[in-house]
Amino acid sequence: MITLYRPGDSLWHRLPTGRKAALLAALVLGISLVPVSWAWWGALIPAAVCLGCYAVPGIGVTRLLAQAWAARWIILVTLAGQLLFLGPQPAVVNTARVVAIIAVATLLALTTQVTELLDAIERGLAPLARLGVDPRRAGLLLTVTLTTLPVLARAAGHVREAQRARGARPRLRLFVVPFLVVALKHADELGEALTARGVR
Secondary structure (H helix, E strand, C coil), X not given: CCCCCCXXXXXHHHCCHHHHHHHHHXXXXXXXXXXXXXXXXXXXXXXXXXXXXXCCCCCCHHHHHHHHHHCHHHHHHHHHHHHXXXXXXXXXXXXXXXXXXXXXXXXXHHHCCXXXXXXXXHHHHHHHHHHCCCHHHHHHHHHHHHHHHHHHHHHHHHHHHHHHHCCCCCCHHHHHHHHHHHHHHHHHHHHHXXXXXXXX
């Protein structure tokens, strides 16, 4: 199965998966709760938190820039919609929060192997088994969600780069077919991985 995991020896890589997930979840929650009424501080604080998360030896700001570039369409759509309905300051603040949340959440996938993440989520959800929740399936759902969307975004970027290298014009119909092929291939690999884990 394709993942975003990048081997390394950074602080984030060495941190136990459960603590890392809890810490990053707390940061995401904190970023989402930054009030828009804080004027430009509402954009600077999420940006600073995000920059601090990536500015550790073994990760680097370059990786953050790569994540921002991969999410550029989300950034543009979010910024344009907010500018249209809310104005410049709320638009920048809300867009900064969205970008920071995506980047911080992606850091978990970049520094954690899928199997370790799944095991940590299953252990964390184990107490909910008394309420009828299947920790194994719930953990699998969360793990697949965390890994699939960034992988498809990266695949879309690869398709566009391949088309540019061949001199093709950026047309939607020329992009959709190869992207669907890549997406379906990923779905097949994901299905095989789930079957290997005994999930039907």
